[in-house]
Amino acid sequence: SLLLLSGVLSLLSSYANAGNNGLALTPQMGWNTWNHFGCDISEATILNSAKAMIANNLPQLGYNYVLMDDCWQAPARDPTTGAPVADPQKFPNGIKDLSDQIHNMSLKFGIYSSAGVYTCGGKFGSLGFETIDAQTYAEWGVDYLKYDNCYNEGLAGTPRISFERYANMSRALNATGRPILYSMCNWGEDGPWNFASTIANSWRISGDIYDNFDRYDDRCPCTSMLDCKLAGFHCAMARIIDFAAPLGQKAHQGAWNDLDMLEVGNGGMTFDEYVTHFSFWSILKSPLILGNDITNMTEETLSIITNKAVIALNQDPAGSPASRIWKVPLKGGGDISLWTGSLVNSQWVIAVLNTSPKTVSWDIEFSDVFIDYGKSAQQDSWVLTDLWQKDDSGNWGKNLGTFKGKVKGVKVA
Amino acid sequence: SLLLLSGVLSLLSSYANAGNNGLALTPQMGWNTWNHFGCDISEATILNSAKAMIANNLPQLGYNYVLMDDCWQAPARDPTTGAPVADPQKFPNGIKDLSDQIHNMSLKFGIYSSAGVYTCGGKFGSLGFETIDAQTYAEWGVDYLKYDNCYNEGLAGTPRISFERYANMSRALNATGRPILYSMCNWGEDGPWNFASTIANSWRISGDIYDNFDRYDDRCPCTSMLDCKLAGFHCAMARIIDFAAPLGQKAHQGAWNDLDMLEVGNGGMTFDEYVTHFSFWSILKSPLILGNDITNMTEETLSIITNKAVIALNQDPAGSPASRIWKVPLKGGGDISLWTGSLVNSQWVIAVLNTSPKTVSWDIEFSDVFIDYGKSAQQDSWVLTDLWQKDDSGNWGKNLGTFKGKVKGVKVA
Amino acid sequence: SLLLLSGVLSLLSSYANAGNNGLALTPQMGWNTWNHFGCDISEATILNSAKAMIANNLPQLGYNYVLMDDCWQAPARDPTTGAPVADPQKFPNGIKDLSDQIHNMSLKFGIYSSAGVYTCGGKFGSLGFETIDAQTYAEWGVDYLKYDNCYNEGLAGTPRISFERYANMSRALNATGRPILYSMCNWGEDGPWNFASTIANSWRISGDIYDNFDRYDDRCPCTSMLDCKLAGFHCAMARIIDFAAPLGQKAHQGAWNDLDMLEVGNGGMTFDEYVTHFSFWSILKSPLILGNDITNMTEETLSIITNKAVIALNQDPAGSPASRIWKVPLKGGGDISLWTGSLVNSQWVIAVLNTSPKTVSWDIEFSDVFIDYGKSAQQDSWVLTDLWQKDDSGNWGKNLGTFKGKVKGVKVA
Amino acid sequence: SLLLLSGVLSLLSSYANAGNNGLALTPQMGWNTWNHFGCDISEATILNSAKAMIANNLPQLGYNYVLMDDCWQAPARDPTTGAPVADPQKFPNGIKDLSDQIHNMSLKFGIYSSAGVYTCGGKFGSLGFETIDAQTYAEWGVDYLKYDNCYNEGLAGTPRISFERYANMSRALNATGRPILYSMCNWGEDGPWNFASTIANSWRISGDIYDNFDRYDDRCPCTSMLDCKLAGFHCAMARIIDFAAPLGQKAHQGAWNDLDMLEVGNGGMTFDEYVTHFSFWSILKSPLILGNDITNMTEETLSIITNKAVIALNQDPAGSPASRIWKVPLKGGGDISLWTGSLVNSQWVIAVLNTSPKTVSWDIEFSDVFIDYGKSAQQDSWVLTDLWQKDDSGNWGKNLGTFKGKVKGVKVA
The missing domain is CATH 3.20.20.70 (Aldolase class I)
Structure with missing residues (x-):
């Protein structure tokens, strides 16, 4: 399951481009x-x-x-x-x-x-x-x-x-x-x-x-x-x-x-x-x-x-890889993990990975998602988009609504 | 919980100041x-x-x-x-x-x-x-x-x-x-x-x-x-x-x-x-x-x-870091550990760390506290001071009394 | 237990002979x-x-x-x-x-x-x-x-x-x-x-x-x-x-x-x-x-x-060592493991190792044996030969018959 | 518990004295x-x-x-x-x-x-x-x-x-x-x-x-x-x-x-x-x-x-350190281990170490003691001496008798 989160916080980004050939400013x-x-x-x-x-x-x-x-x-x-x-x-x-x-x-x-x-x-x-x-x-x-x-x-x-x-x-x-x-x-x-x-x-x-x-x-x-x-x-x-x-x-x-x-x-x-x-x-x-x-x-x-x-x-210009916030083992083998990453324009990506053979349902807490970004981000309202569903125009990215504090019962196959 | 122990043993201290700039004789x-x-x-x-x-x-x-x-x-x-x-x-x-x-x-x-x-x-x-x-x-x-x-x-x-x-x-x-x-x-x-x-x-x-x-x-x-x-x-x-x-x-x-x-x-x-x-x-x-x-x-x-x-x-002049004497896992996660260190003027510091979500009560044995210092120290009477409580003059360090052999039921949040 | 498998797939082999003395083209x-x-x-x-x-x-x-x-x-x-x-x-x-x-x-x-x-x-x-x-x-x-x-x-x-x-x-x-x-x-x-x-x-x-x-x-x-x-x-x-x-x-x-x-x-x-x-x-x-x-x-x-x-x-000219496909611990100690390797002329070797003190019986799935070789090999019929039994002429290698998909109940002492 | 074993096998010893100062032919x-x-x-x-x-x-x-x-x-x-x-x-x-x-x-x-x-x-x-x-x-x-x-x-x-x-x-x-x-x-x-x-x-x-x-x-x-x-x-x-x-x-x-x-x-x-x-x-x-x-x-x-x-x-001239043959964990903490080493003149040393707080009783099998020396040594009769008890003359080393195959119920404090 992969979700894209859109909000209002400004993005901190101070990466050095240490290479000197000017290439791969985003991944090739x-x-x-x-x-x-x-x-x-x-x-x-x-x-x-x-x-x-x-x-x-x-x-x-x-x-x-x-x-x-x-x-x-x-x-x-x-x-x-x-x-x-x-x-x-x-x-x-x-x-x-x-x-x-x-x-x-x-x-x-x-x-x-x-x-x-x-x-x-x-x-x-x-x-x-x-x-x-x-x-x-x-x-x-x-x-x-x-x-x-x-x-x-x-x-x-x-x-x-x-x-x-x-x-x-x-x-x-x-x-x-x-x-x-x-x-x-x-x-x-x-x-x-x-x-x-x-x-x-x-x-x-x-x-x-x-x-x-x-x-x-x-x-x-x-x-x-x-x-x-x-x-x-x-x-x-x-x-x-x-x-x-x-x-x-x-x-x-x-x-x-x-x-x-x-x-x-x-x-x-x-x-x-x-x-x-x-x-x-x-x-x-x-x-x-x-x-x-x-x-x-x-x-x-x-x-x-x-x-x-x-x-x-x-290809997001911020170039900031997502981090794994937590990983929890599941009964019967495999585990579920939450990953989040910041993007430009005050957007974030959330991904949940399930390696078990069964579909699981899980609550996603914004206090976890924004662990690096302080309490205002954690308590704010966020618009969520599912990037693997299509919107009314047939483009990838369906608006799932606005959520505050958490997203309950995310199902991950 | 942090306690300071005062007693009578003389302190052994033979550290070499191996640096050659004369700085940081105590931590900066x-x-x-x-x-x-x-x-x-x-x-x-x-x-x-x-x-x-x-x-x-x-x-x-x-x-x-x-x-x-x-x-x-x-x-x-x-x-x-x-x-x-x-x-x-x-x-x-x-x-x-x-x-x-x-x-x-x-x-x-x-x-x-x-x-x-x-x-x-x-x-x-x-x-x-x-x-x-x-x-x-x-x-x-x-x-x-x-x-x-x-x-x-x-x-x-x-x-x-x-x-x-x-x-x-x-x-x-x-x-x-x-x-x-x-x-x-x-x-x-x-x-x-x-x-x-x-x-x-x-x-x-x-x-x-x-x-x-x-x-x-x-x-x-x-x-x-x-x-x-x-x-x-x-x-x-x-x-x-x-x-x-x-x-x-x-x-x-x-x-x-x-x-x-x-x-x-x-x-x-x-x-x-x-x-x-x-x-x-x-x-x-x-x-x-x-x-x-x-x-x-x-x-x-x-x-x-x-x-x-x-x-x-x-900033104690002896410059001797405390050591962890024991660490015991607690039911429900986290652990409790005892730390002790020697100071100048025959004083010692005792600290107990609890990383579990619950307050625990524990006996502190002087045979553990003075593991490095022999039986006379272990069997002696010691005056204990709690450095995070204040004395009658409002200064940090409240006298908790004199203890021999152990301190029973230390509560650590 | 050691079995030799004979079939129809062509063998991919692109090893470099990196040595320069021309020796040991097969193991000495x-x-x-x-x-x-x-x-x-x-x-x-x-x-x-x-x-x-x-x-x-x-x-x-x-x-x-x-x-x-x-x-x-x-x-x-x-x-x-x-x-x-x-x-x-x-x-x-x-x-x-x-x-x-x-x-x-x-x-x-x-x-x-x-x-x-x-x-x-x-x-x-x-x-x-x-x-x-x-x-x-x-x-x-x-x-x-x-x-x-x-x-x-x-x-x-x-x-x-x-x-x-x-x-x-x-x-x-x-x-x-x-x-x-x-x-x-x-x-x-x-x-x-x-x-x-x-x-x-x-x-x-x-x-x-x-x-x-x-x-x-x-x-x-x-x-x-x-x-x-x-x-x-x-x-x-x-x-x-x-x-x-x-x-x-x-x-x-x-x-x-x-x-x-x-x-x-x-x-x-x-x-x-x-x-x-x-x-x-x-x-x-x-x-x-x-x-x-x-x-x-x-x-x-x-x-x-x-x-x-x-x-x-x-001494097979392909020179390709067998790989361990899986290892499963057995109750009472020891484990059972499946090993397979490719040979020249579309042949494969299968070996099952049992380090426990007891004889065990196990199904060998061709989807495991041919894990590296795709679905057609996995679904094909294979002639199996047991190299530690003798054929009618008294030579090592007894034909065990033709199998498809799996070999059931292989007994390994 | 420490026992010394006396027998008839000849000792293999081919250590190189690799040092060049001629000292410490036995441990200093x-x-x-x-x-x-x-x-x-x-x-x-x-x-x-x-x-x-x-x-x-x-x-x-x-x-x-x-x-x-x-x-x-x-x-x-x-x-x-x-x-x-x-x-x-x-x-x-x-x-x-x-x-x-x-x-x-x-x-x-x-x-x-x-x-x-x-x-x-x-x-x-x-x-x-x-x-x-x-x-x-x-x-x-x-x-x-x-x-x-x-x-x-x-x-x-x-x-x-x-x-x-x-x-x-x-x-x-x-x-x-x-x-x-x-x-x-x-x-x-x-x-x-x-x-x-x-x-x-x-x-x-x-x-x-x-x-x-x-x-x-x-x-x-x-x-x-x-x-x-x-x-x-x-x-x-x-x-x-x-x-x-x-x-x-x-x-x-x-x-x-x-x-x-x-x-x-x-x-x-x-x-x-x-x-x-x-x-x-x-x-x-x-x-x-x-x-x-x-x-x-x-x-x-x-x-x-x-x-x-x-x-x-x-100081035995053979200079061969004892080896640990097995180590078994004991209930309640600690473990018991068997150590053996060869000496000159067809003698061997056996030691059993018990790090648990309790005395345990254990059988010592000669097939373990002589694991490195073949079946004849393992099946032979051996005279055992306890080096921490004294003999009739008051010297360390009391003869415990002759044993074949094993020593039953060795008690180790």
Whole structure:
């Protein structure tokens, strides 16, 4: 259940934009090849998806990055110059040509590499090649780099070691003069929320997501990311939300917690679960990077990823991630939690998450919602809007009425 | 409930004053802009508060530092010299003039910066600028530096890395020749109680306090500070007491555990809760830095912060923080704990903390109180004084009588 | 209980062979002196065992490494050259001669040292002698190095420190030009699964095994190896399986998790327990290094270690370790867990582990088995084979029939 | 309850004496000033205690080190040479004279310093002064150095950093040419059991002991020493035994786990508790350093510390610490645990520890006692001796008879 609250308090906002490339003032949006296509990509895969983005009017909603993930590389770098080379079978016209075509569609183009000797897919990595790789990316017209963590030769374990490894690429990107959004993907190792905001626009906070609501998987073994030594993968969606709970305080304009790419539309969750997935990625200010096959979407999938009201939460100029106010375990397993976040123009977002198998009914107290904002806010009257219902004009966001002190009996499936 | 015990044993005290600036032989006292005003400060805010300190006779009680926290800075350093520059709107007469005015009131003046590339409020930080910043502070007549931890570029994770970053400013301050109290604010990262006593006069032990008695908040996620990887903020008062329990052993004259600034008078706790707050900050030998609006205090607030008997516990020359002797969980939530500490002149302090919602009645055994001092102390008779009741002359500290072996049925709200 | 599943899905496999010596494309197999003989070894011990390997037709099954563990060394290195010297009493003809004899039997020869100033048995170690030791090993015709972790002078504690210490020997081995399988034995310290795949062919994940099914021993004190500070020894077999559960994701061709040498045949477990031991080492793609006295084996022992169908799981070209899908605690202690792994040719392995003292009956759902492979695999029909029963021709692997959706009531002793 | 078991198995023992000063082939024994006198020491204190050692025939039992702990120092080093200087009031004749007098009594003399800028008592420390301090100690005729950990400037947090700091003094001591027993006192930080055996003869494993059986104290906050970030002090005796349980595997001849100095005779425990204290320090091969006032001992105290049979366990040439085989919680609090260790000449020690307030009766199974030694030992007959009862000649060690398979109903107070 996701509600939007509208009121009269003025908003305090004093975030520093610590990054220096001027990008990602709100979380980046786009599409990435990996979750659906994995290593099985080519020029055609990417161009077809770019065209599907336009056909579905996604750029107008903010989805403007087309991101080519791992396995675009040739077996080896150029033996003379050391420059990266694309797989000539998959990309017969080269990356520059692909990038130009993307740009001609008024979209932006992103690439992938790893801060290691190999990428996760076993291709050549960028460790020790930061300068030439950044220069080549700039020459190719790249607008975005996702930078992974495989085969890092033990260059992890303290924040300083991880910082230096990722800062080397940050400096190289900045040195090109081309604004390139820098998306760190070190899986939360060594706490990037503590050190990455001056070098990157976003940082992954966990191991890879998989298309599942809340199943525990041994391959994602940590119970918290604060000092996790094996981020792993196969992290269910609701577990990543749990990991993100204490971290919102560390994100701000130009520097975001990345909860990993979206699984909406890939088939492993129900419609309601995907609604929850998209809602929480939005209010936690995660980048919204589609991971499904956008050339072949159901109406349900499209209805989720095009909800303008929810996207507006993610792109709110205040850039303030929602916080979890309380979490209560439920009989029979799972728990219910209340999340709130402030927005511009004296608005707030409230979200209630229920991970149990049953629908529950709960009172939402304004003394909880406005715990950070004092008694006048807590005692005021508020207009509530449900962003997943439609108003009379057919737009997302139905007015639920005016409430004072509390909202009784909120039902959460 | 807080009791003071008077007896006959001689006091053993062999603390080394390991600092070398001769300051903070007892915990520093004063007022700081942050908890009430945040970034919204100016010359007027600070001078008005200084005047209010005098009008309320606070300096006579020991409150002599006026501390200007974050957001005093101009957007950038002096482009030629690299020296720090104050915001010309907020401080049209400059910091030196402000400092002079503070000194003319016989008060001392403190400033703020961060051991990072930015301050927490996004202003320029001091990392790499330690020498010129310390010199400028000395020229401005600064007596105190609060030195924060934001945007530290991954320079944390081992005690040595944190030590070096903070020692650089310590050396720079000492090199100025001006005695400047050095208040480390690294939020307990890497265990400053283990390494900071030779470089600083106090060190924060946790994330930021907020004005709440004992609410759990996800934004202060660690259950202990001994190896916490995300100190966070929104740490309730009683949680900070819990964090401090094992750390008293590491503090001594000139080197104190800082439990963060006081919230007394800011409105988020009841009178009794603020009494507990002030009492524990005193007996744990935390700096007593007021964080409320001292230009506008209630009688209740004033009565707490001006309790001479409790302040005397904090300023006791022995400088020995109280220890928690036991903690017992109570049915229905919360727990009760006994704390004791030795003072000069054969006196001891006893405090009993009850974090449950109900009043409890408990026997206090002298065998517990004097666990560290042998059987003669445990079996002796002791005169007890309640420091939150007043004697016949209207001064804090009412004689409760003489007790032997135990005090039966102490009621703690 | 161990079952092999045969079906129609095509296998996705994109592992990088990150090693550069071309060895251990499947987990190494062989025999090692330590578990049975400890320090009590000589030329005769080793040659007799090599002959027994041949007499028992073990090389035809893949067991081709004869590994000489600790205590082969003379009291000191050559005082002039610093080169390693063998104990002249134990090895009167020298190591080169021993190696030649092993090679003449068409077997391969391995040696042992430690990345410290001493070996665990107190002999000279290789720390600081990597180059001369690797060169000498190559001159002696060594094909395999087990490299231990004792007396490492504090060169552990961060991945980088451990990586560098072990990479030094990796580089020295590669520099000899002789392909030498490099088996890291740092007991899982600092997470070798995160850093070792580019320098070694396998890495131990825990302290030393001992010949016991699942007894807890204080000398193997960690409950997980993800951040264990004392790997210890006396780790029971089932505890090592538990340690391995999250780590399969990090192994691939040429780079394996080493669960330590086999205890099959040493007498501390029952036949069924040794069957479990051998089965799990196989499906988790651990090296299969015999640790018993192969000159004197029972029929039971021989029947376990020569099960071709189970060995084939270990040597499957896909090199994909099985994952634990779920673990459920059982009343009365112990738990039951389901493990599955993909093989080449559209086959899968399923294993069910029961560590309780009682036989249990359980339904195996294909939706669990194929959790990673989508709904078509989950709903398909599968032919099941029990690899520990024999078919009509007397070969391991009895067809159990065709199943759809689930296998009901699997009994696991 | 402590029993000694005599039998027929031959003992396997292959420990490396990794130290290079030839000292402490069995754990050191002696007396230290700190536990009883603290900083209140002088030449007279030490000489009187040395004379009392002789008067009580302690040297014949092995107690031969007279150890002067902290607070022997003058306020400052020699301003010209930087050499350490003794307090001229406390030691008017200097340390060399004191050392000579100790040596003239055929005793050995030990001194104290800290691997920091100050000692724990606030005197000058040895960090950066290792060479001149070691040389001066050697000139003074020092035989033993206890080297503490206070004020270490953040030089801790990884094994390598701690190793280097302590190795610096080890090298300096070795360079003097005088054999000086090196007793590391870094409180178990960074796991000295993993790195110290090549540089020191013993290493403390925990914070300071206090004279109490098993009380929990917040000032000793860790539940295990494997990754403890605040060793603290006020660690009760039984908690240190618990800390030591997994560590015996790391000690051997010349390299011992130090459980801290003895409290026997200081009055905080009962006779039975002190018997347990002394027994476990013995079988865990801790140094046996008396910490009471040996000029004034009761018969009870003397009877404990002069039990030759128990001392012989500590000084057994095999040097193999006992291991905890099992620990079982008892109703009403506390637990019972079985410990066994091998000795020379086919003997074993068995100890049963009961930390509950009640006497319990328990069967001791030989299959547990000989868990490491195979079935023949487990099924053999064994002669048992109770080392805290006296035989007919009045010597410690009463024959309890011959037992097979188990000892039924052992009563443990």
